Amino acid sequence: MTARIRIGIIGGGLAGITLAIALVKHPHVDVQVYEAAPQFLERGAGIGLSPLTLEALDDIIPSVIDLLKTQAGAVELDPARLVVGSGPEAGALVSDVEVAAGLTMNRAPLLQALISRLSGDMLHAGKRVKSLEQTDSCVTVVFEDGTDVHFDAVIGADGIFSSVRNHVVGEEPEKYAASPAGWWDCRHLVPFEKARLALGDESFKVDRQYAWLGEGASMLHGVVENRTMVQCIIAVIDKTFSTDRKRIVTRQVLEDALPASWYEGPVAKGMVDLILDQEEPKGYAIWEHKYTPTYANNRVCIVGDAAHTTSPWQSAGAGMAVEDAFILGHLIGNISSAGEITAAFRVFDALRRPRCQRVIDTGRETGRLFCGQNEAVGVDAKKLNEAIGQTFANVGALNLESHKEEALQTMRAFLGS
Numbered sequence: 001m002t003a004r005i006r007i008g009i010i011g012g013g014l015a016g017i018t019l020a021i022a023l024v025k026h027p028h029v030d031v032q033v034y035e036a037a038p039q040f041l042e043r044g045a046g047i048g049l050s051p052l053t054l055e056a057l058d059d060i061i062p063s064v065i066d067l068l069k070t071q072a073g074a075v076e077l078d079p080a081r082l083v084v085g086s087g088p089e090a091g092a093l094v095s096d097v098e099v100a101a102g103l104t105m106n107r108a109p110l111l112q113a114l115i116s117r118l119s120g121d122m123l124h125a126g127k128r129v130k131s132l133e134q135t136d137s138c139v140t141v142v143f144e145d146g147t148d149v150h151f152d153a154v155i156g157a158d159g160i161f162s163s164v165r166n167h168v169v170g171e172e173p174e175k176y177a178a179s180p181a182g183w184w185d186c187r188h189l190v191p192f193e194k195a196r197l198a199l200g201d202e203s204f205k206v207d208r209q210y211a212w213l214g215e216g217a218s219m220l221h222g223v224v225e226n227r228t229m230v231q232c233i234i235a236v237i238d239k240t241f242s243t244d245r246k247r248i249v250t251r252q253v254l255e256d257a258l259p260a261s262w263y264e265g266p267v268a269k270g271m272v273d274l275i276l277d278q279e280e281p282k283g284y285a286i287w288e289h290k291y292t293p294t295y296a297n298n299r300v301c302i303v304g305d306a307a308h309t310t311s312p313w314q315s316a317g318a319g320m321a322v323e324d325a326f327i328l329g330h331l332i333g334n335i336s337s338a339g340e341i342t343a344a345f346r347v348f349d350a351l352r353r354p355r356c357q358r359v360i361d362t363g364r365e366t367g368r369l370f371c372g373q374n375e376a377v378g379v380d381a382k383k384l385n386e387a388i389g390q391t392f393a394n395v396g397a398l399n400l401e402s403h404k405e406e407a408l409q410t411m412r413a414f415l416g417s
């Protein structure tokens with residue numbers, strides 16, 4: 001029997017854990033996951049998984065929708081509704097976005113539901129990676145606690161400020177680091193009834209995400225946790241592209257950031273009150289990777305936000321991480337020795353990088369449309385409908401089966417078989 005291929009995954013967020021599930025089903029692969037935090041835990045707001053993401057996830061975990069409904073309180077959503085939120089057309093329907101339907105849930109139970117598919121002995125918490133070294137046959141991972149471990153290959157799923165990314169992109173990694181996308185947002189999770197009272201019945205007749213588009217800002221809300229809670233987000237333009245990751249948010253900060261035309265519309269007052277009704281509201285900078293020269297360097301590659309952080313306007317970041325796991329799972333499932341891993345990683349880079357960069361670029365354009373920054377479109381419902389239809393079409397325009405077949409064929413060509 002040939003030796004199993006030893007793969008270390010760095011980072012136990014949605015990307016790392018989904019990839020581990022995709023790899024662990026192959027008996028010829030041994031997978032270990034290393035997470036810097038003392039526990040495998042997700043924090044923060046809810047997350048939406050599109051029909052395409054769920055299709056990829058279902059290939060990795062059969063019957064995943066049932067799992068997410070029973071273990072993660074996932075709510076099935078109608079297509080997201082986009083409405084004008086400020087100015088003379090406030091209240092006008094822009095469109096219902098099919099690719100933004102699917103399931104929504106909170107991040108913490110989503111990660112726990114996924115982790116339940118893995119055996120505890122492959123999960124190592126409290127292990128922060130300090131550096132990597134690779135030779136032609138091995139990758140050594142050095143941890144901050146002074147220990148090290150050797151693998152045939154390493155996959156970095158260590159998020160926006162990834163250190164594995166620095167190793168992969170080579171010289172001058174700071175040139176390719178994540179940078180501010182030009183917006184910041186503040187979020188709050190509020191009880192359903194409270195949100196319904198503040199925002200009105202109309203927004204809660206059907207389970208769906210709502211995005212309110214307008215001058216200089218955008219507001220989003222959607223049900224999570226078995227319809228008991230509502231996630232609320234206000235996102236505003238940051239003209240300074242500040243690299244401060246967090247800022248204090250007060251009523252005055254929001255008044256300064258939101259043009260007066262919002263307060264004449266149907267949603268701003270209620271959303272501002274809901275957002276401020278928490279201890280020490282904070283604003284978070286939105287980041288993105290503007291360009292990445294490669295996702296793979298010999299026996300090391302990167303996935304998820306480490307490879308392609310995108311602004312959240314298309315709700316596509318975790319979706320791309322799931323697509324990564326789907327493709328890498330099939331590629332690595334189809335090699336038979338550690339020597340072939342570099343071919344799998346090269347193919348992964350060749351296919352996934354153009355797709356993900358397109359989503360990042362259309363994500364940025366979507367944000368500009370949501371916040372009235374596209375001068376030709378402004379806050380005109382009809383023009384927004386046309387322009388946003390094009391940006392979202394790109395996210396959903398992936399045939400998973402063809403993507404997989406192309407990956408496998410390209411790898412066979414690389415391997416000369």
Ligand SMILES: Cc1cc2nc3c(=O)[nH]c(=O)nc-3n(C[C@H](O)[C@H](O)[C@H](O)COP(=O)(O)OP(=O)(O)OC[C@H]3O[C@@H](n4cnc5c(N)ncnc54)[C@H](O)[C@@H]3O)c2cc1C
Nearest residue numbers: 011013014015036048128129158159304305315317318319
């Ligand atoms: C406001 C907002 C809303 C969003 N909404 C959606 C949505 O609706 N749908 C969607 O698809 N996407 C959405 N996204 C994007 C999505 O959340 C991310 O793309 C996804 O969570 C990234 O997962 P990840 O595992 O790549 O990164 P992370 O979740 O950042 O995980 C990285 C992990 O690596 C660990 N780590 C870091 N450094 C080290 C180290 N040196 N050693 C070991 N471990 C390390 C970290 O502790 C962390 O656990 C949204 C993003 C934002 C900001």
